[in-house]
Amino acid sequence: MNGAIIAAAPNIRVAQLFFVAPGYRKNMSSKDLPMRILEGGRKRVAPLCCTRPDEESPDAALAVTYNKYHIANSVEVSEWESGKSLDNILENQGITIRRRPLTGPPAHAVGPFEFRLENAGNTPRNILEKIIWNKDVEVAQLKERKPLGMLAKEIQNAPPVRDFLGALKASFQQTGMPALIAEVKKASPSRGVLREDFDPVQIAQTYQKNGAACLSILTDEKYFQGSFENLEAVRRAGVECPLLCKEFIIDAWQIFYARSKGADAILLIAAILPDLDIKYMTKICQKLGLVALVEVHTEREMVRVLGIDGIQLIGINNRDLGTFEVDISNTKKLLEGERGQIIRQKGITVVGESGLFTPDDIAFVQNAGVHAVLVGESLIKQDDPGKGIVQLFGRDISS
Numbered sequence: 502m503n504g505a506i507i508a509a510a511p512n513i514r515v516a517q518l519f520f521v522a523p524g525y526r527k528n529m530s531s532k533d534l535p536m537r538i539l540e541g542g543r544k545r546v547a548p549l550c551c552t553r554p555d556e557e558s559p560d561a562a563l564a565v566t567y568n569k570y571h572i573a574n575s576v577e578v579s580e581w582e583s584g585k586s587l588d589n590i591l592e593n594q595g596i597t598i599r600r601r602p603l604t605g606p607p608a609h610a611v612g613p614f615e616f617r618l619e620n621a622g623n624t625p626r627n628i629l630e631k632i633i634w635n636k637d638v639e640v641a642q643l644k645e646r647k648p649l650g651m652l653a654k655e656i657q658n659a660p661p662v663r664d665f666l667g668a669l670k671a672s673f674q675q676t677g678m679p680a681l682i683a684e685v686k687k688a689s690p691s692r693g694v695l696r697e698d699f700d701p702v703q704i705a706q707t708y709q710k711n712g713a714a715c716l717s718i719l720t721d722e723k724y725f726q727g728s729f730e731n732l733e734a735v736r737r738a739g740v741e742c743p744l745l746c747k748e749f750i751i752d753a754w755q756i757f758y759a760r761s762k763g764a765d766a767i768l769l770i771a772a773i774l775p776d777l778d779i780k781y782m783t784k785i786c787q788k789l790g791l792v793a794l795v796e797v798h799t800e801r802e803m804v805r806v807l808g809i810d811g812i813q814l815i816g817i818n819n820r821d822l823g824t825f826e827v828d829i830s831n832t833k834k835l836l837e838g839e840r841g842q843i844i845r846q847k848g849i850t851v852v853g854e855s856g857l858f859t860p861d862d863i864a865f866v867q868n869a870g871v872h873a874v875l876v877g878e879s880l881i882k883q884d885d886p887g888k889g890i891v892q893l894f895g896r897d898i899s900s
């Protein structure tokens with residue numbers, strides 16, 4: 502076994518053991534401890550780290566980031582040490598989406614048959630939780646095939662990062678309308694297949710030609726029929742719009758993976774990530790030159806995210822990802838009062854997301870204070886998604 506046991510947390514359902522990797526024991530405060538948590542035989546990497554300020558060169562910084570990205574922050578270390586599970590930490594921040602339990606439903610054998618008893622603890626409560634639990638398994642498998650060290654090398658050969666945020670700001674200034682992030686979206690859990698004849702490259706080119714400032718490429722396969730191949734293909738085809746990798750990120754490894762596939766921006770969803778993860782994942786983005794679109798849906802999530810330094814881009818999702826309910830007045834609600842003031846003071850760019858179908862919808866969210874919109878369904882369902890942009894904005898935004 503690689504590392505020394507320094508503490509055990511007995512009051513957790515499955516025993517958790519904390520390890521210190523060799524070479525990190527001397528002269529380190531608890532803030533610097535690289536923590537690996539073993540739960541029931543499964544390694545969980547949690548929480549993340551920031552790089553030390555003394556790493557000057559980007560290569561060194563990257564190396565340190567990926568070598569130590571599972572270093573914990575002192576607050577969270579103390580939460581772990583006092584026996585709090587990740588679900589407790591999530592719950593304390595109002596995050597209702599739980600992480601996948603370590604074991605599935607227990608197996609029972611009856612004669613030649615085996616069945617599993619499902620209960621509230623081992624069954625996802627809603628679609629978002631289902632997506633996240635599936636993602637957890639998916640990422641663990643991908644990571645085994647491609648460890649971080651290997652990814653870091655691939656990143657060196659990845660196409661250069663483009664300025665996602667700059668493109669949004671430039672378009673907003675130029676057109677006087679919210680900049681468009683057009684989504685390359687084949688299907689969704691709420692609507693099923695949105696477009697049968699789905700050619701991601703052709704759709705991306707049409708979006709670009711018709712005035713999209715940036716594109717969002719869904720990469721989740723199971724629930725959205727997206728893929729990282731789509732992201733790579735759009736990038737390779739020479740589409741100039743900066744690309745958002747629209748993924749459910751629960752592990753910093755995915756950020757490196759997205760960059761290696763040509764992403765210019767990634768999505769961080771406040772409904773599933775505790776503050777520390779958002780904070781440190783944002784730092785990793787900075788190191789990689791990516792921008793993070795931090796997505797909120799509730800007032801509490803907005804307040805949490807506004808309390809984190811360095812956030813430049815916030816998306817307000819009008820869709821409740823647990824229930825699928827869509828209400829565009831959510832954008833207005835979240836931008837009202839003090840929250841809106843803080844956003845303006847900090848110069849944060851705001852994106853209105855989901856459920857936008859008409860010029861009135863665009864005007865509504867613009868009046869509420871957004872600088873950009875993220876649109877999927879209403880464009881992708883049109884025979885000509887390019888014309889869909891003209892219809893959505895009520896005018897040609899390409900010139």
Ligand SMILES: O=C(O)c1ccccc1NCC(=O)[C@H](O)[C@H](O)COP(=O)(O)O
Pocket residue numbers: 628629684686689690691692818820822825854855856857875876877878879
């Ligand atoms: O779109 C869904 O059904 C969905 C379900 C569960 C989690 C996420 C989901 N969508 C992600 C998005 O928020 C949208 O793809 C994006 O904002 C565009 O929305 P729309 O214009 O309504 O297609």
